[in-house]
Amino acid sequence: MAEAHGIRIEGLRKRYGSGDTAVDALKEVDMAVAPGEVVGLIGPSGSGKSTLLKCLGAVIEPTGGRMTLGDQVIYDGAWKIRDLRAMRRDKIGFIFQAPYLIPFLDVTDNIALLPMLAGQPNAEARKRALELLEALDVAHRAKAMPSQLSGGEQQRVSIARALVNRPPVVLADEPTAPLDSERALAVIRILNRMAEQYQTAIIVVTHDEKIIPTFRRIYHIRDGRTEEEAGEGRPF
Amino acid sequence: MISLAGRDILHSWGKFVFTGMGLGLLIGVTLTMAGVYRGMVDDARVLLDNSGADLWVVQQGTLGPYAESSSINDDTYRAVLAMPGVAAAANVTYLTMQIRQGNRDVRAMVVGIAPGGAGTPGRPARLVAGRQITRSHYEAVADVATGFRLGDSIRIRRNLYTVVGLTRRMVSSSGDPMVFVPLRDAQEAQFLKDNDAIVEQRRRTGANPAFARPGVPDLLDAVIASQSTNPYVNAVLVRIRAGALPEEVAEPIRRWKRLQVYTRAQMEEILIGKLIATSSKQIGMFLVILAIVSAAIIAFIIYTLTLGKIREIAVLKLIGTRNRTIAGMIMQQAVGLGLIGFAVGKIAATFWAPVFPKYVLLEPADSVRGFVIVVVICILASSVAIRAALKVDPAEAIGG
Ligand SMILES: Nc1ncnc2c1ncn2[C@@H]1O[C@H](COP(=O)(O)OP(=O)(O)OP(=O)(O)O)[C@@H](O)[C@H]1O
Numbered sequence: 001m002a003e004a005h006g007i008r009i010e011g012l013r014k015r016y017g018s019g020d021t022a023v024d025a026l027k028e029v030d031m032a033v034a035p036g037e038v039v040g041l042i043g044p045s046g047s048g049k050s051t052l053l054k055c056l057g058a059v060i061e062p063t064g065g066r067m068t069l070g071d072q073v074i075y076d077g078a079w080k081i082r083d084l085r086a087m088r089r090d091k092i093g094f095i096f097q098a099p100y101l102i103p104f105l106d107v108t109d110n111i112a113l114l115p116m117l118a119g120q121p122n123a124e125a126r127k128r129a130l131e132l133l134e135a136l137d138v139a140h141r142a143k144a145m146p147s148q149l150s151g152g153e154q155q156r157v158s159i160a161r162a163l164v165n166r167p168p169v170v171l172a173d174e175p176t177a178p179l180d181s182e183r184a185l186a187v188i189r190i191l192n193r194m195a196e197q198y199q200t201a202i203i204v205v206t207h208d209e210k211i212i213p214t215f216r217r218i219y220h221i222r223d224g225r226t227e228e229e230a231g232e233g234r235p236f
Numbered sequence: 237m238i239s240l241a242g243r244d245i246l247h248s249w250g251k252f253v254f255t256g257m258g259l260g261l262l263i264g265v266t267l268t269m270a271g272v273y274r275g276m277v278d279d280a281r282v283l284l285d286n287s288g289a290d291l292w293v294v295q296q297g298t299l300g301p302y303a304e305s306s307s308i309n310d311d312t313y314r315a316v317l318a319m320p321g322v323a324a325a326a327n328v329t330y331l332t333m334q335i336r337q338g339n340r341d342v343r344a345m346v347v348g349i350a351p352g353g354a355g356t357p358g359r360p361a362r363l364v365a366g367r368q369i370t371r372s373h374y375e376a377v378a379d380v381a382t383g384f385r386l387g388d389s390i391r392i393r394r395n396l397y398t399v400v401g402l403t404r405r406m407v408s409s410s411g412d413p414m415v416f417v418p419l420r421d422a423q424e425a426q427f428l429k430d431n432d433a434i435v436e437q438r439r440r441t442g443a444n445p446a447f448a449r450p451g452v453p454d455l456l457d458a459v460i461a462s463q464s465t466n467p468y469v470n471a472v473l474v475r476i477r478a479g480a481l482p483e484e485v486a487e488p489i490r491r492w493k494r495l496q497v498y499t500r501a502q503m504e505e506i507l508i509g510k511l512i513a514t515s516s517k518q519i520g521m522f523l524v525i526l527a528i529v530s531a532a533i534i535a536f537i538i539y540t541l542t543l544g545k546i547r548e549i550a551v552l553k554l555i556g557t558r559n560r561t562i563a564g565m566i567m568q569q570a571v572g573l574g575l576i577g578f579a580v581g582k583i584a585a586t587f588w589a590p591v592f593p594k595y596v597l598l599e600p601a602d603s604v605r606g607f608v609i610v611v612v613i614c615i616l617a618s619s620v621a622i623r624a625a626l627k628v629d630p631a632e633a634i635g636g
């Protein structure tokens with residue numbers, strides 16, 4: 001599978017509602033993220049960041065434009081994929097501002113649940129979960145329940161969950177907001193390492209001044225339109 | 237795949253066990269209500285079994301002797317005995333009353349049984365202690381449920397009786413324990429007036445010129461004697477010869493003796509279809525209401541538990557969990573709650589049933605039926621929560 005581009009968005013539009021109350025949240029969004037690349041998406045409140053993630057995550061339907069994940073066109077004026085749920089499961093990893101782990105599953109099963117949902121045997125799924133936990137330095141908490149973890153550990157577990165199905169795309173919405181700068185940078189480090197290791201295209205939506213300088217490329221979204229900028233690419 | 241429902245129950249087992257216990261007590265009440273009904277039916281059957289009769293001969297036009305009062309002359313049994321196919325026939329009286337023992341009162345059914353050896357219809361077939369009545373007066377055989385013991389002195393009307401034997405599960409159709417006494421005593425007890433009334437009646441009879449004839453001095457004595465004896469019984473219990481058909485024996489008695497005769501099947505129909513019909517409808521209503529209440533409680537609990545997991549459900553949907561899996565999780569939780577409730581209810585009912593004043597018969601078949609109903613109710617009740625869960629938008633997990 002030649003994945004020339006991890007994510008490509010062309011002329012994406014999203015209008016909420018209709019008539020007098022219609023809101024054009026996305027007017028003209030163009031973005032491209034290569035496999036193994038981590039880009040920042042920043043913009044003022046109400047500029048359409050969450051709307052963009054929801055469109056990419058196939059939980060709301062855009063009004064127009066084109067989206068490509070890997071080598072697959074998922075949207076081109078209409079959904080091009082029948083089973084959006086399976087697509088989310090197999091192609092997209094989600095990281096949220098809060099970790100949103102499933103409270104009644106232990107750390108391993110929180111991660112292993114995704115491969116299990118995709119039909120993998122339990123043992124295989126848990127093995128993959130453990131590998132990731134080791135890579136993220138939380139293997140020693142594998143049997144703990146989410147409520148027994150620190151905020152930073154929870155966030156790392158949720159990163160592991162986003163990566164466990166080796167999705168070509170990861171969407172992170174304010175993943176570092178509750179963390180101090182040390183931990184925030186650690187998360188960025190992990191995301192970059194994972195992007196490289198699994199050739200994942202990662203979009204990080206953020207307001208966080210601590211991490212913005214680390215991106216090499218940044219998309220600025222203002223009033224539903226994107227502009228590409230070079231970032232500082234500061235080492236972390 | 238792991239069981240999401242099972243994990244959730246294990247994780248918050250305290251919540252599940254406590255709500256399950258509350259639900260369980262309700263299910264226990266439901267099972268007990270069913271047991272009360274079964275107990276009533278069983279009491280009726282036991283009453284018929286214990287009478288040792290194949291046919292009941294009662295007053296014409298009545299549903300006696302249990303469902304209606306019936307009165308026939310106490311020499312009728314001789315005529316019945318002479319009918320074809322009759323092996324044994326014996327008088328019997330039934331009278332429900334309060335019996336005094338020491339300083340307590342026991343509600344019991346006093347059964348007057350004819351003298352005669354084993355096999356006389358009406359006599360208790362088996363005793364758990366003591367002996368049968370051998371004297372023709374002032375001996376009694378009581379059911380253990382009365383609380384009487386061998387040698388106790390009990391008062392029925394004005395007379396004292398000695399308890400000489402004890403039976404078990406000899407009860408009336410309303411569950412009152414039986415006390416057997418000699419027929420003559422029972423006839424007297426049914427008819428007995430207090431001393432003042434007897435004196436008064438004698439005075440009136442004596443003052444009646446129609447009876448107090450100077451030329452016929454014995455007439456007054458004979459009239460007074462006939463006034464103070466009771467030549468009536470409630471029924472004649474008949475045992476038919478081996479091989480005879482009940483209906484074939486009953487028919488000639490009906491025709492020639494102008495009496496009502498019921499077979500065992502008809503008697504059961506009267507007791508269960510008429511005597512306890514209202515009570516069983518009452519219990520049926522209770523069962524329906526309890527089922528609705530249980531369903532409402534399960535629906536409410538599962539709905540609340542699901543609302544508490546909206547965020548997790550949104551995340552599960554976002555990461556690709558199918559609706560089927562989510563609905564299954566909620567339904568399994570409802571069924572799990574029902575199982576806990578059923579187990580608690582079954583145990584509770586088994587524990588408290590013996591303490592009930594009336595016989596509570598917990599039939600295994602009823603438990604199985606109850607179990608199936610609980611599971612069905614749980615599945616139906618979870619539909620409200622499932623609908624709420626399926627409406628959750630996965631976009632909520634991403635937030636604003
Ligand atoms: N469901 C909706 N219905 C109507 N309008 C909406 C809806 N969701 C968002 N909007 C509007 O679309 C615009 C973009 O919203 P969005 O949530 O994408 O902003 P955002 O960049 O994520 O802001 P923030 O940084 O505050 O989270 C806003 O004007 C918002 O009011």
Ligand SMILES: [Mg+2]
Nearest residue numbers: 049050635636
């Ligand atoms: Mg937002």
